[in-house]
Amino acid sequence: MSAPTRTPRRASRAAGSRALAPIVIERVRPEVDGGRFPAKRVVGESCVVSADIFKDGHDQLAARVRYRGPGEGEWSYVAMPYDPDADRWAGALSLDRIGEWRFTIEAWTDVFGTWRSGLEKKVAAGQDISVELLEGAAILERTATGCKDRAARASLTTAAQALRDENVPAAERARIALDATLHALVTGHPSRGDLTEYARQLLITVDRERAAFAAWYEMFPRSQSGDPKRHGTFADAERQLPRIAQLGFDVVYLPPIHPIGKTFRKGKNNTLEPLRDDVGSPWAIGGEEGGHTAVHPQLGTLADFEHFVKRANELGLDVALDYALQTSPDHPWVREHPDWFRIRPDGTIQYAENPPKKYQDIYPLNFWTEDREALWNACLEIFRFWMARGVRTFRVDNPHTKPFAFWEWVIADIRKTDPDVVFLSEAFTRPKRLLYLAKLGFTQSYTYFTWKNTTWEIRDWMREFSAPDVLEYYRGNLFANTPDILHEYLQRGGRPAFRIRLILAATLSPLYGIYSGFELGENVPVRAGSEEYLHSEKYELRPRDFTKAGNLDADLRRINRIRRENPALQRADNLTFHTSENDQVLFYRKSMPDRSNDLLIIVNLDPTRAHDSMVHVPLDALGLPANATYPVTDLLTGSQFTWRGARNYVRLDPVIEPAHILRVDRGGAA
């Protein structure tokens, strides 16, 4: 029943915002899970830090962001002005380097500003201000005491003396007190008597641009010989690079390139009885030639691989490697470190299974083995080995089946020295685990895009995964197909279906990808009802004639060019869905916040027939008057239309063009 002994001195800054500090700092953005995880941003961005800041009573407050870029020893500061409409404080950091940024917020009472604004009103009302002038003098003197700048200190002291000087008429002293220069001087050297620091320091992971905006292309090097009889090599794959670059891709992703196990090797079409020359699944990693740091001999040498990477980089392409933490029974680790696996009571090593299914060609690792320090370090060394060979992007296989703690540790360790490395998480699991992996440090994530094909599926799913809180840490990469997923929509919809899915993937998200063969419309499943390809490239060579008539090269070149030319397609936080009166026609908008680039995207989702619809253009959001007439240009075809008002007519025949990407040409609006 006694008052708290810790009642703080007003000047104390020790308590932070959670104890008895007078100023509250709340709802800080960006902040992920109370600061448990970093937010993500891209280099070159301006990052707005905002917060609710308030205290009791009527005093004016001031606030600033305290921040430190990667490698900086000193704190920098940026002011956070107050927005009375939003009752919110905000300041912008200019993120000019990749790496880990750190910030917090400081707030204090603007004693001089509070006093000055009261004085102003009293002077205007003709009230006596003699006591107020003495109070002002005291504030200036306190400010001078805490001021390190000698000239400023002198000016403050002089002003304080003038305010106290009863020989100077009150009106003249009021003029001095309210002088704008004095105001600026005090604002520049504020007394932060009750400075309150936000209770946490928050982190921002700043990535390079391609971490957030890139088109991916997945390719098996072994299929690139052009000859169904001959195992492809890195040199063969290298010859595909100019084609891929010309199609407008940014990243070439290779499935595992390591020796492949022979024990329990899978045959064609995932059968259990392989033929002698069956090549096996690249994800059954490890053979007598080596494990995760070896190259499959039929692909060439490590030097060949390095040459491949060098050539890709020359063409402006990043190379992404698969990172799959599992082994075949023939992996060197099985002999050298059997204790890194789970040993069963009969002395055998536990293979992968999903009862009653058995995957005897795959051994999972036991990450909680007694010898885990060595195992985890070995897994880290795999990354570093390939990083040293020029790989700066990794596509991580099934991360949700390995400990979260491992990912958090290994990604942080790498980013400490190499903040340009990108990690793509293949987490086809429940949303909460998918998102948690993004929080733990994965740069990008696979998505449920392949399974979202109707209007409501796309809208609901994109809205959930584009919520502002989610976008703080999650970046979805929309693959239109993968070696594992050939959706029924593509199986049945033919070429129009492929074109529709391409446009959706490439415009719904700044990150998207296709797996080789998509551009040829490959769509035969291993059997009805399956999402597996017939003659899946996972189990056999699959040479292709990319020049075949009817390929989607023109579509790919066109959409990738449009993406590069339109900044609205290069960010994820600017997608909104709008009304289309026909449910088969999806209507969404990608807009720059400053309205410099507004795209209205309308896609017929039915690959089998033409549809028309009335779409409702959000004129308010576009800053157009209710009955505006405005020209729009279809970036797919170059056609120009004049649209009027909110409700406009579209007709889309998927055999001709399944979509409009209409750029609003603001200059011409009337």
Added chain:
Amino acid sequence: MSAPTRTPRRASRAAGSRALAPIVIERVRPEVDGGRFPAKRVVGESCVVSADIFKDGHDQLAARVRYRGPGEGEWSYVAMPYDPDADRWAGALSLDRIGEWRFTIEAWTDVFGTWRSGLEKKVAAGQDISVELLEGAAILERTATGCKDRAARASLTTAAQALRDENVPAAERARIALDATLHALVTGHPSRGDLTEYARQLLITVDRERAAFAAWYEMFPRSQSGDPKRHGTFADAERQLPRIAQLGFDVVYLPPIHPIGKTFRKGKNNTLEPLRDDVGSPWAIGGEEGGHTAVHPQLGTLADFEHFVKRANELGLDVALDYALQTSPDHPWVREHPDWFRIRPDGTIQYAENPPKKYQDIYPLNFWTEDREALWNACLEIFRFWMARGVRTFRVDNPHTKPFAFWEWVIADIRKTDPDVVFLSEAFTRPKRLLYLAKLGFTQSYTYFTWKNTTWEIRDWMREFSAPDVLEYYRGNLFANTPDILHEYLQRGGRPAFRIRLILAATLSPLYGIYSGFELGENVPVRAGSEEYLHSEKYELRPRDFTKAGNLDADLRRINRIRRENPALQRADNLTFHTSENDQVLFYRKSMPDRSNDLLIIVNLDPTRAHDSMVHVPLDALGLPANATYPVTDLLTGSQFTWRGARNYVRLDPVIEPAHILRVDRGGAA
């Protein structure tokens, strides 16, 4: 670049969920600001604790709530079953006592359940299970080791031996392994090898029922003599209590009852020149007769007050006292503790001001004075003084102009010994500060209700303040008028306006109130454009004839009875707005989650004329088929109607009945 030395043993429970623990526990509810503040509940409620709980891989998990009621030394546990549809875990606490409850969550891998479900599938597939049986035996043996129950330990050991016994046929061993009794036994004594505890312990403030469901009546005792010439007394006020109880109110709230200052006393209608017999504002607390713990002599004695409280309680009424931390210049503290105020450079005490306005009759306290420990304790003692006289409810004047730290400390201190005490915050300030005071411990809060009079104003505002996150800690008390606020809507709308506002206040929220005179339709402002009453009771006696024709007694009795008879009106978390085709007609629903009480409330907001509308009944939410026919009873009039389908017609004449409160009579639906 070395692996973390802190890689945890699987069995370690030290790390909590934030370090390297294998199990993630996230998005826990109820949790306010990451556990910084308690959530609020009412005694007798069942509180569902829920969370996202997951780890890597495919193991099955188990979880429970660990909790402790007020005064309990031991932890109790309640299981949290998994809901696969929501991917969420939840268990319910039965809150059977008021006070502070504490809980956290524990989760662990269900090793036996995981093994058992794999075994089941293998047996069904006819696979060899000899190694699996050995693994199961090992699990049972580990479970037995950790089991304190001797009989259970014996059963577990016996089962393990049977599983290992190669003389027993595999089919028989499988039967033993999959036996339901064994499953129940292991589930009842689980091995929690990797038990992970949620990183925080969370608090729940459990209040008595009236903290969340009550009708308030505000009354100035000094006006209750019945004679405009004679200052009313507690005895006079006591004679009003039966009337107030019969109208159905639960709480009688009295403005300050303390001696009133004479220096700079305000005259009638807030004038600066009082007449000799002007009574002054009760909020100018303190005179030569005493301060916050004294009684104004003209009201009677402390014994008279205690008698008033006793009589109120006999009638089932709580008495709420005003708690206003400010003084008149004549308050004893001004003489005894001038340092508890702010002394200006000329030696005078700072009076309240909002430049250029001056409130020279009011001295604010300086809560950050050097002597603050004594001041804060004195403020605490005011509460305890009146609590000892039977007051368990306080209406706190302008809490947002006193330090947040003070409120958090003083409320926590009182609730430690007296968890039944209710604090109503009069925080007419920006929403963020209003809500912050609720987080700090205030039981209820004043609201912006008086200023929300149109359909969209009411919907937007109620939605913001009924968001699930907000309702965790905030309870709005909807006063229809106060001595400070006579809204233009009441000034212009006459008797129909008062009836409309009464029904809205009493049905939009389980907590509402009126200030004396409302039932007589008093609505004359001091001048056009002002929200102040003419002849405001704040500055003069205001005796009333409550029996006057046209009073709202019947309306009050009726609505308070309806509130008591319908549980859906007794909680705040069940309000939804629905479509009405006429904007002057507001349509909302209050429903019990189990559908035991569904009310459709339709209010004509235009006091000047009748309106009709089509309202859209949410049949889905009511569990009614699309073309259902269902009887509804208007609880205001007793009339019965048969409604059909979603769209139904209403017509409301505010002179007759401005609203329907339709109870859906489910038994009769077809």
